Amino acid sequence: IRKQLEWFDSLPKAQQELQIRRLELFAGLPPGQQVIVRLRMEELAKLPPARRQLIQRALVMLQSLPSDRRAARMNNPAFRSRFSPDEQKIIEDLSGAWLLSPAQPSTPVIPK
Secondary structure (H helix, E strand, C coil): CHHHHHHHHHCCHHHHHHHHHHHHHHHCCCHHHHHHHHHHHHHHHHCCHHHHHHHHHHHHHHHCCCHHHHHHHHHCHHHHCCCCHHHHHHHHHHCCCCCCCCCCCCCCCCCC
16 A cells, blocks of 8 residues: 555656546446456556557547447457457456546556
8 A cells, every 4th residue: 555655646746636536437336347447457457568558548549539439449340450359358348437548657556
């Protein structure tokens, strides 16, 4: 906990606010969805850095879209071909439930 607090305190104000919004969004999810988000964040963290970064960029782009356009983009064959089935599941489950930003720190807080 101390390590996470130190990490949070070291963030710029805008990143702290993003983390707070992220945790508020997470807290508003039903318990089952919270479990899924935790699992997907853990899976994302285990990926090689290049794949993790590619997925994070895709999530940032998707989160800027309205939900109907987000679904259409995720179902686009060209988009899907860039990701494995496991990566697609991470993207699907996190795209509407976890706020990201283009300048996201490499160590996001994973809710416990």
